[in-house]
Amino acid sequence: xxxxxxxxxxPYGQPHEELDVERLAGSVGGRRExxxxxxxxxxxxxxxxxxxxxxxxxxxxxxPFAAHLVAWAADGLFGADAAARxxxxxxxxxxxxxxxxx
Numbered sequence: 322x323x324x325x326x327x328x329x330x331x332p333y334g335q336p337h338e339e340l341d342v343e344r345l346a347g348s349v350g351g352r353r354e355x356x357x358x359x360x361x362x363x364x365x366x367x368x369x370x371x372x373x374x375x376x377x378x379x380x381x382x383x384x385p386f387a388a389h390l391v392a393w394a395a396d397g398l399f400g401a402d403a404a405a406r407x408x409x410x411x412x413x414x415x416x417x418x419x420x421x422x423x
Contacts, residue, residue: 378415
């Protein structure tokens, strides 16, 4: 029997839910990594989702429910909240090879 799909959309006219940076940083596998430019990133494994994302490394789609990771600057120019809002979803292989030459 198929699972029922409840809508997770916010009701019309209601404000957006505030971004909880601490919860986001504590996602499964959340860790700090040094990126290719020496900048520090927070990298986390997100919960499975029905959304499709575009990987900034290869510019290909990340299919719904596909395993991938999310990365954002640990210390953004406009603060941690702004950096977390600018997070990007990456294929794991693309993130591991981003900015690195073989």
